[in-house]
Amino acid sequence: MMNLLAQFDLNQVLSLASEETATRGIGSWAGWIPLFPLIAAIACGVLAYRPSGAKTKRAGVICIAGLGFAFVVSVILALNIGHGQGHVTLFExxxxxHLKADFAFFLDPLTSIMLIVVTGIGTLVAVYASEYMWGDRGYARFFAFVSLFIVAMTCLVLADNLILMYxxxxGVGLCSYLLIGxxxxKPAAVAAxxxxxxxxxxxxLGFALGIMLTYLQFGSVEFAVIFKQIEAWQASGTEISIAIQTIPFLLMLGAFGKSAQLPLYVWLPDAMEGPTPVSALIHAATMVTAGVYLIARMLPLFLLSPYALPTVAWVGCITALFSATIGMAQYDIKRIFAYSTVSQLGYMFMGLGVLSSVGGTFHLFTHAFFKAALFLGSGAVMHGFAGQLDLRKLSGLWHVPGWQIVTASMFVACLALAGFPLTAGFFSKDMILAQAFVTPGPGFEWLGWIGLITAGMTAYYTFRVFFRVFMGPVSFKPGDDHHGVHDDHHFHPHAPGPAINFVLIVLGLGAIFAGWLGVGGESHGWFGGMVHASSANYEAAHEAAHETGFFSNPHQWMMLASSIIGIVGIGIAAYLHLLNRPAAERWRQAILPVARLAEHKWCVDEGYDLLxxxxxxxxxxxxxxxxxxLIINGLVALAGWIPRLIxxxxxxxxxxxxxxxxxxxxxxxxxxxxxxWWML
Amino acid sequence: MLLTLLLIPTLTALIIMLRPARQAALIALIGSMVALVWACFVWSAFDFGDSASIQLAASWTWIEPMGLSFSLGVDSVALMLVMLTALLIPLSVLGSWTAITERVREFFLWLIILEIAMLAVFMARDLLVFYLAFEFTLVPMFFLIAVYGSTNRARASIIFFLYTFTGSIITLVGLLYVAWLQWSHTGHWTFDIATLTATAASMSATQQAWVLLALCCGFAVKVPLFPVHTWLPLAHTEAPTAGSVILAAVLLKLGTYGLYRFAMPMCPVAFSQYAPLIATLCIIGIIYAALVCWVQRDVKRLIAYSSVSHLGFCVLGLAAINTAGVSGSVMYMINHGLSTGALFLCIGMVYERYHTRSMDELGGMARRMPIWTFFTVFFVMSSVGLPGLNGFVGEFLTIFGAFTSGQPLQGLPTTGPLGPWYAAFAGTGMILAAIYLLYFTGHLVFGKYHVPDASHGGVHEHAHHHRLPRDLSLREVLVLTPLAIFCVWLGVQPDAILSRIEAPVNQVVASVEFANSQPLAALVTEDGEGR
Amino acid sequence: MVEMSIIYAACVAGAIGLLFLLPRRGNRWGLIGAVLGAGALGAGMLALARGSNASGDHPDVFFYVLSFVAAGGAVRMITHPRPVYAALYFILVVLATAGLFVQLGAEFMAFALIIVYAGAILITYLFVIMLAQEAPDDQHPDALLDYDATAREPVAATVIGFVLLGALLGVMYRGTNQLPARAAHRSVPDAELAMLAGKVESTLRDADLMKDSETIASVDPAARIAWVRSPSMENPRVVELPADLHVANVDTVGVSLLAEFPVSLEVAGVILMLAMLGAVVLARKPAFAAAIGSPHGFYVGEPHRKAGAP
Amino acid sequence: MTAPLSMLALNHYLLVSGVLFVIGLIGFLTRRNLIIMFLCTELMFQAAAIAMIAFGAYYGNAQGQVFLIFILTIAAAEAALALALVVALYRRRSTLDAESWSELQG
Structure with a gap:
């Protein structure tokens, strides 16, 4: 922190100069981003342990201030850095x-995007939680953990070497542990x-071994050194050894663990035990995207080995399909959205895998908004209906007074998730699918088709929730945790307060207009420029492949196909869950064994437990x-027993x-x- | 300078014996605090420029013809462990302020005598002084367990004593063989560690192998390596809180320190030959102890097995024979001392209130003891090896050392017998550590609040009216905070220690590499020629 | 050299013989045992004799008689069920040994043996046997006690005994030729006379070669002359020793006892005195212990009723 | 003094002494009557005495006989004490059987 303070001078801030000043000067601000949430975390921590801490809203305010400031700084940095890079070393x-790992931050457009997402969504969730968590004994403790989480996430995103990223x-793993629990x-929460x-x-563990292997091969763990080395190798065309090609697979293991991909996704649905703002912030927008960020950051390394990216793509695709099927059969709203997060993350990995790094990161960006909106919306419902989350017991919220804003924002977010044309989700998903059909790679066409089908399923289960919960006749039964005091028969839900509504509106707007950031201009608008300027840049040959014909141009063709699929999905959902609900039950009976298996999440959890x-x-x-x-103590006892025997x-x-x-x-x-005698 | 560091606790012990039992705890605290201050004074007097050489050396001839001299001296690694001991004794005295109700004076007397023995071990430059102190640490520990332990303390203390004692007898044989070999060369007896290491290093490979076997017997039992670890859980579950803290934090380090100070420099060729074997033992130990941890119901036994698993990492670092590995292992010795010592203190505080250690009877402490929860979760995270806290640096460096030992680093070959696979399997230990420690936290700290009914809700009435408040009293917080601060400081700023122990570590690694690079060391026959 | 193989055969035969002789219920083989034993002893003697290269003449016939008597007495002593007879047989053995001593020219010791040994020690044994006589029950007082009638582990004892004998003899006979060489024939016969002034004086006085007033200055046994100093003359006069003046066995023993082993003599005296004291204390009645007030003292406890009785 | 003993004669006496000694030993080991056992020890003394005298004669000096005197004193002392003990033992158990005294066992 010492040299950080030395460089801070006011005129620099005001000058907002162009890229070239974005070297040491402004870059040093990066140190502020994790610092403020850290201060907020410590303050809330102290508050949590003072008996009066739970009574006041001060903790919420401190946290919002800390995160807000971090958000402001990251926006300033993003504007200043533009397409340049920044680096600052805080301390050794x-x-x-020869193993050198410092507390140093590396800024490039990719980092700015991630920072905006993390701190932006973080602040919004903090505002939402200040009202949502009010009245809970651990109010201050909650905000301490949230701010600690933002500190860890920002460190992860800003890190200039793999060990600091580790x-x-x-750190985010710890905070998710503390927040889920x-x-x-509740024993279930502790177990989750x-x-x-x-x-x-x-x-x-995979990530750590990956770091060690990178050190072995590159002699250092810092990105700058690694990327320079890769460029040197590519320039000189030296042959890439097997060991280097295994690094991406190890890093991939870490990414899949954190971003809940197929083998290691089981923890995300259970993570819904935590309070809803946590699910929205950590398990939808920020932490789970760390894996995507890792692969985006290390894309040049992934490009070195021919098999790494296709594996990523295929794992992403299969996870998307797999979790979409489970999502369709669940009844708990938060579980459905958790599976949809797993599925959308699958899309992001698919995007990166098919070399559409812009598509992948853009989907991450847009997904953060509408998934956060969905979660916060269902959180409002849960809050209002005393913990009720089962979509069979809720219906017609649209008509209940005070819930119109929530329904509107949920509608917009569902449209975005379903990939309805002109919404944010539509543009990002379309980029990924289009690229899937274009990039030459093992079975990438199949990838595209599976992606399309999953898009359809996504649209179906999203609107299944929407139509069940928000449309149709008004009937609801309250949940069990009555921190609202009144009993069953004359229970009337209390509408969400101003803070929740404000956040939902902001996120709703984000869900719509975020898409436009990635449209227009020669390569996907502002967002594409930012990504291409970062290390996740890939001079895809596909730019040239854009012939003019409608069918020959993948993007136009894909837009049409995905919107049709989206609308069809919504239609089916409308028919089954709005117009003719008993029909849904009949269809379910028709495929009962498969339906029940899907409800039990294909018994993956039980399988892991058993195996x-x-x-x-x-x-x-x-x-x-x-x-x-028996054996060792036995031997010791034996050692004692032999003398007795003799x-x-x-x-x-x-x-x-x-x-x-x-x-x-x-x-x-x-x-x-x-x-x-014998001797004589 | 160093002698005074030994004299202060001796003086304290004398005063404790003279003063009435009521004041024993207070005198012990003051004495150990003075010792700590003096240790800091020694730290400042220590010139970290050439931290590899032995400094502040002083020696008094004891028996001239036998070459025995009471010589003390310390290099930076030994200094670190001296500081660790000096720090932990006052904390454990403060920690067991109210825990001991009868025979108070002897308790603190034994604790201070234990401190003398431990300091002497780390400061010894003469083989016999080292061995005497190494053995003498058993006596106070034996009494601490035998007199102040819980239910079947007699058996535990006897097993503890005999187990370690037989091991170290074999080590004595090894050490004496080396001393004798030195005598057969030069004709006059000396027990100075430096000269003996020189002669030992020139032994033939087979001689070194035998000496290494002898040394390892004693030290492997002390560091509980896999097959010989069964005494530790017994000793830990039965020892009083202060006893377990010292046992876990410092006594186990005697073994690793012994390996570092004697096994590596004295038998470099044999050590690097057998390092893969030692490493495999460590890995088995890590995984075996971790799995056994996971099924324990007794909390202290769980933490004891976790120490077995953690020290597996420590020795793995040594077996990696490269700078990263060995410095990681030295870091590990200090970190493990801090975090496991603190964990034992936390458990001790719960035991003082509810007098039970089994997870069936006790659980969900978070609701009633929030401050205690903060500290316990903090130290659990530190021993799980969460980056940003001290556990991570040690663990990462040891695994890193194992991973890169012997692998060509950017073309130029590095020395060291291990390889990536060792690191991969040791890495699973990190996962298992998370599993059993979170299992422990899940039961004891979080989950439903249930307490053995006999202790009527935690506000415990001691025979001597020490009414312990439900959550931690100021004294208890005072015990834990310095440890927490050190954990964070070493986690965020490990360079404070890493840079200081760089030189001696490099020296040891270089000596091992040099010995290996030699043509097979000329066979040193008994009659001494053919050097 | 001695024919060792015959010796060992003799040992084995002797062992078997003795085995038959040892007391056991319904012992019918006694006679054969005796014959076998005697034959074995004879064979042993014969083996010694045939090994003729041992120089020197054979011991005369008395030796054989006496040794057979001694051996027979000893065997009978250990095989006879009645303790009194055993003691008496032992006295026979002592007499036989005394005879052997006389054979060896140690007359004094022979008689000492008979007087001290047979006379005193064995008589004490007889006293004790009578004192501690235990009659099994009143009806037939002379029934044999069980513990007298049967030998205890006869086979093991005999085997070990005769193995010991074989080894003993083997070692002795192989070792005897390595004995330190004897002094050549005694250089000076009757050398002890130099020290036995009294004896010389009394013989000379008996033979009137010395007047009462004279005293002997010194004696030179080699030249068989003695110097006598009389009050009248300055230098002593020489007197020729009578031819029949020889040193008797008693004299040599006396001289050797006092000249070479004075300390041992004193020690022997002390031992005897201590033994006497010990015996007195041991045999005292409890009253003595009560008198000196120590409950334990040497009090040996009440005499029990017969073992086995309630 | 008679002529010194010849080697052959010496062997003879040693034979007799050995035989007597062994007979005494076997007697000691087999007879269960305490008194007879002690009597057998006396016999062993006797055997030793023969050997002593034989060697004395063989060497032509009286040391053998002097030593025999000492043997006799020991025998006498031993007999006295042994018999006192036997009487005491007899008083305790009114039996002379050696088997009855076997408390000193492991």
Whole structure:
């Protein structure tokens, strides 16, 4: 922090000069971004432990201030950096002989985008939570953890070397553990928190080994050095060794762990046990996108090995399809949106995989908005209806007074998620799918078609929720946790307050207009420019491939196809869940076995438990009972037991009879004499 | 200078014996605080410029013909461990202020004598002084467990004593063989560690192998390496809080320090030959202990097994024989001391209130003891190895050392016998650590609040009317805060230690590499020629 | 050299013989045992004799008689069920040994043995046997006690005994030729006379070669002359020793006892005194212990009723 | 003094002494009557005495006999004490059986 303060001078801020001043000067502001949330975290922490902490709203205010300031700084930085880069070293962290890892920040357009998303959504969620969490005993504690989370996330995004990114990586893991387990008296929440942390840790191991391998191959863990080395190799055309090609796979393991992709996605649906603002912030917009950011950041490294990106693409695609199927069969609104997040993350990975880094990151950007809106909307519903989240027990909220804003924002967000034309989701998803059809790669066409089908499914389950909950006849049953005092029969939901409505409106607008950022201009508007200027840049040959014909130009063609698919999906959802609800039940009966299996999440959780957790515990038991107590302690006891055994064997010799001893003595004498005789 | 550091606790012990039992705790605290201050004074007097050489050396001849001399001296690695000991003793004295109700004077007496023994071990420059102190640490620990332990303390203390004692007897044999070899060369007896290391390094590979086996027997038992670790859980569950803290924080480090000070420099060729074997033992230890941890119901036993698993990392770092690995292992010794010591203190505080250690009877402390929860979760995160806290640096460097040892680094070959696969398997230890420590936190800290009914809700009535408040008292917070501060400081600024121990670590690694690069060391026959 | 193989055969035969002789219920093989034993001893002697290269003449016939008597007495002693007879047989053995001593020219010791040993020690044994006589029950007082009638582990004892004997003899006979060489024939016969002034004086006075007033200055046994100093003359006069003046066995023993082992003599005296004191204390009645007030003292406890009785 | 003993004669006496000694030993080991056991020890003394005298004669000096005197004193002392003990033991258990005294066992 020392050299940070030295460079801060006021005129620099006012000058807002162009890119070239965006070197050391403005870059040093990056240090402020994690600092303010850290101060907020410590302040809220202190508040949490003072008995009066829970009574006042001060914690919420501090947190919003901290995050807001960080957001402002990141916006200023984004405007200033433009397409340039910035670097600032705060202090030396780990220095052994040649392993150098400092607390240093590296700024480039990709980082700015991520910063805006993280701090922006963070501030909005903080505002939302200041009202939503009011009245809860751990109010200050909640905001302490949220601000700590933003600190860790910003460190992750701003890191200039892999080890600092690892610090952020594990830091967000810790905060998600603390926040999921926020209601620590609910055993389910504690178990979900533990599950999240452990599954993340499995991914982190892959990430750590990846870091070590990069160090081995590149001699350093800093991006600048790594990218320079890669350019040098590409220029000189040196052959890429197998070891370097394995690095992306290890990093991928970390990314899939954090962004809940197929093998390690099980923790995200359970993470819904945490309070809804947490789900919105961490498990929809920011933390889960860390994996996408990692791959985007290290794209040049991924490009080195021919198989890395296709694997990413295919894993993303399969996860998207898989979780979409589960999403369609769930009843808990938050679980549905959790599976849809997993599926949309699949899309982002697919985007990166098919070399449409712009598409992937843009989808990340837009998804952050409308998914946060969806979660906060369902949070408002849960808050209003005393924890009720089952879509079979809620209907027709549109007509209930005070809920119109929530319904409107939910409608817009659902449209965006479904990929309805001209909404944000539409543009980003279309980019990914279009690119899938264009980039040459193993089975990428199939990728495109599966993507289209999943888009349809997404549209269906999104509007299934919307039509069930918000449209149709007004009938609802309240949930079980009555922190609202009144009992069942004359329960009337209390409408969300101004803070929640304001946040929902902002996010709703974001869901619509965010799309326009990526449209226009030769390469996907402002957003495309930013991404191309960053390390995630890929001079795709596809620019040239844009012939003029409607069908030959993938984008126009894809826009048409995906909008049709979207509308069809919405139509089916409308028919089944609005106009003819009993028909939905009949259809379900028709495919009952598959439906019930999907409701049980294809028994993946039970499978993991059976295949991994239970055997490991069994081995633990065996090791403890057999290994430690029996064998090792047995051996120790044996060492003690042998002397006793020998003692017992020899005792009868001493039987007190005089002549016995005489005999012994005579025998001994005889033996001696024989020996003497033998020796003579 | 160093002798006074030993004399202060001796003086304290004397005063404790003279003064009435009521004041024993206070005198012990003052004495150990003075020792800590003096240790800081030693730290300032220590010139970190050439931290590899032995400084502040002083020696008094003890038995001239035998070459025995009471010589003290310390290099930066030993200084770190001296500081760790000096820091932990006052904290454990403060930690067991109200825990001990009868025979108070002897308790603090044994604690201070233990401090003397530990300081002597780390400061010894003479083989016999080292060995004497190494053995002498067993005596106070034995009494601490045998007299102040819980239910079956007698068995635990006996097993603890005999187990470690037999191990270290074999080490003595190894050390004496080296001393004798030195005598057969030069004709006069000396037990100075530097000269003995020189002669030992010139031994033939087979001689070194045997000496290494002997040394490892003693030190492996002390660091509980995999097959010989069963004494630790027994000793920990039965030891009083202060006993477990010191046992976990410092006594286990005697083993790793011994390996670092004796095994590596004295038998470099054999060490690098058998390093893969040692590393495999460590990895088995890590995974085995972690799995066993996961099924424990007794909290202290769980943390004891976690120490077994963690110290597996520490020795793995040593076996990697490169700067990153060995400095990581030294960092690990200090970090593990801080975080596991603190965890034992936290458990001790709960034990003082509810007198139970089993997770079945106890749980959900977060509701009633928020401050305690903060500290426990903090130290759990530190020992899980969360970056930003001290655990991470040690763990990452040891695994990093294992990963890069022996691998060509940008073309130029590096020395070291291990490889990426060792690091990969040791890495699973990180996951297992998360599993069992979160299992522990999930039961004890979070979850539903349930308490053994006998202790009527935590406000505990001691025979001596120490009414302990439900959450942590100021004294207890005072015990834990310095440890927390150190954890954060070492996590964020590990350079404070890393840069200081760089020189001695490089020296040891260089000596091992040099020995390996030599043509097979000329066979040093018993009659001494053919050097 | 001695024919060792015959010796060992003799040992084995002797062992078997003795085995048959040892007391056991319904012992019918006694006679054969005795014959076998005697034969074995004879064979042993014969083996010694045939090994003729041992120089020197054979011991005369008395030796054989006495040794057979001694051996037979000893065997009978350990095989006879009645303790009194055993003691008496032992006295026979002592007498036989005394005879052997006389054979060896140690007359004094022979008689000492008979007087001290047979006379005193064994008589004490007989006293004790009578004192501690235990009659099994009143009806038939002379029934054999169980513990007297049967030998305890006869086989093991005999085997070990005779193995010991074989080894002993083997070592001795192989070792005897390595004995330190004897001094050549005694250089000076009757050398002890130099020290036995009294004896010389009394013989000379008996032979009137010395007047009462004279005293002997010194004696030179080699030249068989003695110097006598009489009050009347300055230098002593030489007196020729009578031819029949020889040193008897007693004299040599006396001289050797006092000249070479004076300390041992004193120690022997002390031992005897201590033994006497010990015996007195051991055999005292409890009253003595009560008198000195120590409950334990050497009090040996009440005499029990017969073992087995309630 | 008679002529010194010849080697052959010496061997003879040693044979007799050995035989007597062994017979005494076997007697000691087999007879269960305490008194007879002690008597057998006396016999062993006797055997030793023969050997002593034989060697004395073989070497032509009286040391053998002097030593025999000492053997006799020891035998006498031993006999006295042993018999006192036997009487005491007999008083305790009114039996002379050696088997009855076997408390000193492991």
């Amino acid at each position: 962290w780990i220095r052994t002989d 610090l952020g990586w594990e 926020f209601y620590y008296e 928190a533990k599950k999240a942390f452990i599954v993340n840790r499995i991914g982190d 991994i957790r239970r055997p490991l515990r069994a081995v633990g038991h065996i090791c403890y009972s057999l290994g430690d107590t 003692g017992a064997a020899v005792r009868p010799l001493q039987n007190g009879r005089l002549q016995g001893y005489g005999l012994g003595m005579a025998g001994g004498a005889a033996m001696l004499l024989i020996i003497v």
